[in-house]
Amino acid sequence: MAVGTSQTEGPSGAPSPASAGEHGTASGETLHMQLWRGDKDGGQFVEYQVPAQEGEVVLDVVHRIQASHAPDLAVRWNCKAGKCGSCSAEINGVPALMCMTRMSTLDTASPITVSPMRTFPVLRDLVTDVSFNFEVAKLIPSFTPAPPPPGGYRMQQVDVERGQEFRKCIECFLCQNVCHVIRDHEENKAHYAGPRFFVRLAELEMHPLDTLDRRAYVRERMGVGYCNITKCCTEVCPEGIHITDNAIIPLKERVVDSRYDPVAWLGRKILRRPAPMTAAEAAAHTSAATRGVSDAAR
Numbered sequence: 001m002a003v004g005t006s007q008t009e010g011p012s013g014a015p016s017p018a019s020a021g022e023h024g025t026a027s028g029e030t031l032h033m034q035l036w037r038g039d040k041d042g043g044q045f046v047e048y049q050v051p052a053q054e055g056e057v058v059l060d061v062v063h064r065i066q067a068s069h070a071p072d073l074a075v076r077w078n079c080k081a082g083k084c085g086s087c088s089a090e091i092n093g094v095p096a097l098m099c100m101t102r103m104s105t106l107d108t109a110s111p112i113t114v115s116p117m118r119t120f121p122v123l124r125d126l127v128t129d130v131s132f133n134f135e136v137a138k139l140i141p142s143f144t145p146a147p148p149p150p151g152g153y154r155m156q157q158v159d160v161e162r163g164q165e166f167r168k169c170i171e172c173f174l175c176q177n178v179c180h181v182i183r184d185h186e187e188n189k190a191h192y193a194g195p196r197f198f199v200r201l202a203e204l205e206m207h208p209l210d211t212l213d214r215r216a217y218v219r220e221r222m223g224v225g226y227c228n229i230t231k232c233c234t235e236v237c238p239e240g241i242h243i244t245d246n247a248i249i250p251l252k253e254r255v256v257d258s259r260y261d262p263v264a265w266l267g268r269k270i271l272r273r274p275a276p277m278t279a280a281e282a283a284a285h286t287s288a289a290t291r292g293v294s295d296a297a298r
């Protein structure tokens, strides 16, 4: 049952991070779960005490609380297998998937807090509005290959594997949630894409069959320069994508080359390669692609 409340102004006031070690939860032990309850106007942690059951993940316990104590508790989930990216939250202040966080990895001797992701507006309880991410996704100029040559497209295995790592992304947005550029600065969302979309842009920019040059756009509109490679995004990625090393750093290198490398500039002049796409051109390309999709859907 709900046994009390601890007053906070918002979901950000979670106590210290979870211990990473194995603790073990004995069946019958009482769990002290503090779930954040509230909406965009504010809320608080509410404590629920439920008996522990062996082999559970945090989402199991949240579901038991929802079934037995708080039927109006809002929680988003779908697959319970770490693949849909829906159940992202902050467990003891650490961004994680509820369905992939075993209770046995948490110190159940102390209360366990579960709060919504802090970077996005709260809709209700543990559910946030992540539409910012879908708006950014719409701005990214899509994959644009040249017409297939005789015999079809061919790629080196190394290029296939690079893309496969990036495509493991489940869009849980935990990396977006932890990135300090937007976590603490709402105003940066207007000109910063965030790590999930640097992964997408890196995939496109390094794709050997893609013909667009998005480097100027990555700098001007997607704001890659704001990232100072703290690697916090990489640390929380449940798919183990090396976001900083394999996506952001190569993307930054490409952006710097296109703007400041005089040899690359001269090479472009001599070989008459197209200049990198500007933000305006990228927007025009994206809107043309969107029109194409909606025309095709008619």
Ligand code: SF4
Residues within 6 Å of the ligand: 178, 179, 180, 181, 194, 195, 226, 227, 228, 229, 230, 231, 232, 233, 234, 244, 248
């Ligand atoms: S490495 Fe860059 S994108 Fe990742 S969390 Fe740090 S600032 Fe954000």
Ligand code: SF4
Residues within 6 Å of the ligand: 168, 169, 170, 171, 172, 173, 174, 175, 176, 195, 196, 199, 233, 236, 237, 238, 239, 240, 241, 243
């Ligand atoms: S890159 Fe990793 S942390 Fe970021 S949205 Fe994709 S799966 Fe989640």
Ligand code: FES
Residues within 6 Å of the ligand: 077, 078, 079, 080, 081, 082, 083, 084, 085, 086, 087, 088, 097, 098, 099, 100
């Ligand atoms: S419920 Fe799908 S990732 Fe957790």
